[in-house]
Amino acid sequence: MSDLMPLEEALDRLLSRIPLPSATEEVPLGEALGRVLAEPVSAATDVPPADNSSMDGYALAGRDFRPGEPMPISQRIAAGCAPEPLRAGTAARIFTGAEIPPGADAVVMQEQAEAEGGQVRILAEIKPGQNIRSRGQDMAAGTPLLEAGVMLRPQTLGVLASTGIERVRVYRRPSVALLSTGDELVQPGQALGPGQIYDANRFLLTGLLQQAGVVDIRPMHVPDAAEPTAQALREAARADLILSSGGVSVGEEDHVKAQVEALGELNIWRIRVKPGKPFAAGRVGDTPFIGLPGNPASSLVTFCLLALPALHRLQGRQVQPPWQLQLPAGFSREQPQTRDEFLRVRVENGRLLPQGNQSSGVLSNTLEASGLARVPAETSVAEGQLLTFMPFSSLCG
Ligand SMILES: Nc1nc2c(c(=O)[nH]1)N[C@H]1C(S)=C(S)[C@@H](COP(=O)(O)OP(=O)(O)OC[C@H]3O[C@@H](n4cnc5c(N)ncnc54)[C@H](O)[C@@H]3O)O[C@H]1N2
Numbered sequence: 001m002s003d004l005m006p007l008e009e010a011l012d013r014l015l016s017r018i019p020l021p022s023a024t025e026e027v028p029l030g031e032a033l034g035r036v037l038a039e040p041v042s043a044a045t046d047v048p049p050a051d052n053s054s055m056d057g058y059a060l061a062g063r064d065f066r067p068g069e070p071m072p073i074s075q076r077i078a079a080g081c082a083p084e085p086l087r088a089g090t091a092a093r094i095f096t097g098a099e100i101p102p103g104a105d106a107v108v109m110q111e112q113a114e115a116e117g118g119q120v121r122i123l124a125e126i127k128p129g130q131n132i133r134s135r136g137q138d139m140a141a142g143t144p145l146l147e148a149g150v151m152l153r154p155q156t157l158g159v160l161a162s163t164g165i166e167r168v169r170v171y172r173r174p175s176v177a178l179l180s181t182g183d184e185l186v187q188p189g190q191a192l193g194p195g196q197i198y199d200a201n202r203f204l205l206t207g208l209l210q211q212a213g214v215v216d217i218r219p220m221h222v223p224d225a226a227e228p229t230a231q232a233l234r235e236a237a238r239a240d241l242i243l244s245s246g247g248v249s250v251g252e253e254d255h256v257k258a259q260v261e262a263l264g265e266l267n268i269w270r271i272r273v274k275p276g277k278p279f280a281a282g283r284v285g286d287t288p289f290i291g292l293p294g295n296p297a298s299s300l301v302t303f304c305l306l307a308l309p310a311l312h313r314l315q316g317r318q319v320q321p322p323w324q325l326q327l328p329a330g331f332s333r334e335q336p337q338t339r340d341e342f343l344r345v346r347v348e349n350g351r352l353l354p355q356g357n358q359s360s361g362v363l364s365n366t367l368e369a370s371g372l373a374r375v376p377a378e379t380s381v382a383e384g385q386l387l388t389f390m391p392f393s394s395l396c397g
């Protein structure tokens with residue numbers, strides 16, 4: 001099994017051959033969710049743009065304050081209003097989010113004050129600056145906020161909006177040709193004939209691609225024959241990436257590998273990963289090609305570990321390793337494997353438990369599994385031993 005490529009080497013090799021996007025476009029903030037920034041962004045304004053109150057209460061100047069003595073209320077400042085300078089010896093009625101009037105340096109919350117007949121008595125000690133959110137305390141204008149390669153999440157959009165940014169420059173979205181190979185495949189909705197199965201991978205992989213931010217997905221079905229495979233690959237090479245499932249193993253019905261070699265090159269084939277050994281990658285013409293094994297669990301695992309980082313790079317996104325937590329095994333296994341194994345597991349009482357049948361043809365156990373646990377090659381597992389756990393929420397997003 002020494003001819004199998006270790007996962008990390010395959011990932012490095014794969015990523016080194018994925019081009020960054022060449023084109024960018026400007027989009028309004030409201031359409032930017034999930035897009036990848038193509039240039040750095042700095043704060044356009046101070047946030048908040050002016051000192052403002054964090055409480056409903058009374059704004060005053062600390063030097064005018066006499067404990068227990070009434071002060072005249074000289075103005076009322078609601079959020080959204082422009083305050084007048086505070087008259088000496090007076091307080092201003094103020095509300096959360098309203099601008100602090102020039103001359104005031106503290107806000108007393110109304111629970112610590114008594115107002116009557118246009119006057120207010122402050123019942124507590126005050127500290128200069130209390131209950132004031134100062135101008136620029138969140139961000140000062142010009143503060144670098146984001147680098148190119150960052151994917152825009154809802155909170156990122158909120159931050160950009162708070163500083164008044166209306167449009168962002170993002171990378172153009174890549175297109176992906178998605179090939180399901182195999183004579184046995186039919187689409188859900190059709191009756192199954194002898195020897196046929198439903199094409200689970202088209203939906204599994206379409207979902208994973210959509211979740212990864214790909215919009216232009218071009219699904220194709222490819223029969224197990226050399227010329228139709230070549231034709232499909234040529235057509236697929238018009239997309240920015242070709243992602244296929246099946247047809248990469250060693251049988252003479254597996255045509256994908258040979259046809260990729262004929263139309264371009266294959267630079268990864270067979271990795272030290274279970275499930276997913278026959279994973280292949282290369283190019284068709286100049287278009288990157290990623291060939292996932294046909295077994296659905298093998299497709300899922302190799303998509304998460306290899307295709308997703310490649311897609312991130314293709315989108316211009318910084319490639320980050322998935323979350324990796326060390327959790328104790330809730331099982332033991334004496335028989336070591338020759339490949340690094342990625343078990344579909346659930347977490348119960350903080351322990352990792354393999355979920356159901358781990359055959360690479362079984363996908364239904366992912367309904368209850370919450371992620372993958374890695375068992376290194378040539379290693380047995382003792383109960384309580386720490387294993388690396390990667391939640392699906394981080395692996396597939
Ligand atoms: N003699 C050997 N045979 C196999 C080896 C090997 O080393 N020597 N490796 C096995 C391993 S491991 C895997 S994984 C599979 C992968 O084979 P392929 O990638 O060529 O995939 P296929 O043969 O086309 O299909 C495998 C399996 O998955 C089913 N399948 C395929 N596509 C879909 C789909 N879209 N939806 C649902 N199921 C799909 C297909 O019917 C097969 O049952 O090879 C082993 N063989």
Ligand code: MOO
Binds near residue numbers: 274276278297360
């Ligand atoms: O390496 Mo294969 O994916 O297990 O059945």
